[in-house]
Amino acid sequence: MSRRRLLLLLKPFNVYPSRYKDELSRPINPQILGYLENRCKVHKDAINICQDILQRKSVDWKPILRNDLVQPIHNVDLVVTVGGDGTLLQASHFMDDSIPVLGVNSDPTQVEEVEEFSDEFDARRSTGYLCAATVKNFEQVLDEILGGHKTPAKLSRISVCVNSHLLPTYALNDILIAHPCPAAVSRFSFRIKRDDQECTPLVNCRSSGLRVSSAAGSTAAMLSAGGFPMPVASQKLQYMVREPILPKAITSNLMHGLIGSEQSMHTVWYNKEGVIYIDGSHIFHSIRHGDNIEISSKAPVLKAFLPPHLSS
Structure with missing residues (x-):
């Protein structure tokens, strides 16, 4: 052997x-x-x-x-x-x-x-x-x-496509889409779809950015921002619009929610420039006005041995 x-x-x-x-x-x-x-x-x-x-x-x-x-x-x-x-x-x-x-x-x-x-x-x-x-x-x-x-657990990761091109790095914790200057306003819209069918209405945002986390990352920055912890084996993603500016009552309940395992979030970026940060600040991808971003959990899982309190 x-x-x-x-x-x-x-x-x-x-x-x-x-x-x-x-x-x-x-x-x-x-x-x-x-x-x-x-x-x-x-x-x-x-x-x-x-x-x-x-x-x-x-x-x-x-x-x-x-x-x-x-x-x-x-x-x-x-x-x-x-x-x-x-x-x-x-x-x-x-x-x-x-x-x-x-x-x-x-x-x-x-x-x-x-x-x-x-x-x-x-x-x-x-x-x-x-x-x-x-x-x-x-x-x-x-x-x-x-x-x-x-036996290792199977942790969901986040897949990101920009203008139908798959980014080479999958996020294990979270992604942040924001203006390169943290004090600047981010402008974008999003809706959640399943098999090209709309699951939510279009949400137009002015905020400090958009964060999406996996279940494994839901206890990190997402939780600090007011999100909730998810079962580590969940295949869903959690998203949150950061510091939304005057959201309309009809869409305010869509500023924070879940993306199902068979769903994807479709986002259009409306600033001149922007950045997608993957698991922190070291890995990032620049975006610009009009770019279409698709976010989902349709990524290869990560096999990880977890501590007992997570694997039980």
């Missing part, structure tokens, strides 16, 4: 840097500096621990920094990300539906630390919402996966 092949995708450890503190114009709170330096150390230690564990296993594995990932991931049986949700998101942009991913949260939040520093600063660390492991249980979770005792 051939050995299993793993790709170990690593968030870089940025050494903050006591050596930079003398170059800053303002003195740094020693508590904050110590906290930042500890975060770097904890993450670096987590990388070393995961690599030590893999050395003991009968697997072939290769480490790569997430910033060095530029080609689609092929010819491996499992991708292991060490970092947080951002590292898992970045991996997903290079993966189809044939390879599962396991996220290891390298720097989980420490409740007592948050309470201790609550009067000074926000001491929350990595959320790791989609990460099924930490360094404490990584070996156990890995053994269960390699032994065939765990």
Whole structure:
């Protein structure tokens, strides 16, 4: 039987840097500096621990920094990300539906630390919402996966077409369509269709943009904006018009809602310029006046091993 092949995708450890503190114009709170330096150390230690564990296993594995990932991931049986949700998101942009991913949260939040520093600063660390492991249980979770005792969940992703051309990156969390200047007004219209049949009337919007999230992303920016969490296995998408300006009463109830798994949202952009952001600010696509944008969940799923509270 051939050995299993793993790709170990690593968030870089940025050494903050006591050596930079003398170059800053303002003195740094020693508590904050110590906290930042500890975060770097904890993450670096987590990388070393995961690599030590893999050395003991009968697997072939290769480490790569997430910033060095530029080609689609092929010819491996499992991708292991060490970092947080951002590292898992970045991996997903290079993966189809044939390879599962396991996220290891390298720097989980420490409740007592948050309470201790609550009067000074926000001491929350990595959320790791989609990460099924930490360094404490990584070996156990890995053994269960390699032994065939765990099954990955199938997470819906967001497909975006601009003028009938499919964008090459599927969003795992969300997309944001907005003006390049966040203070500018976005002008667009949308309606939801199924098999070219209209499911909603045309909604004309002046707002700060349009956000659409998957079920996995419904607890991120969407929830912060007033949306609701969705079952992680849902194939529906949630959308929200951001800060609508004087919506008509007849369409105000359409400013926030769901796009069914067999439906799609058809949007026309009416600003001179605009941007579609995919899972944050690093991946984006420029749009212009008159562009037609189709948004749906008709995308390859992402196979991901999830923490127990999500996979149960």
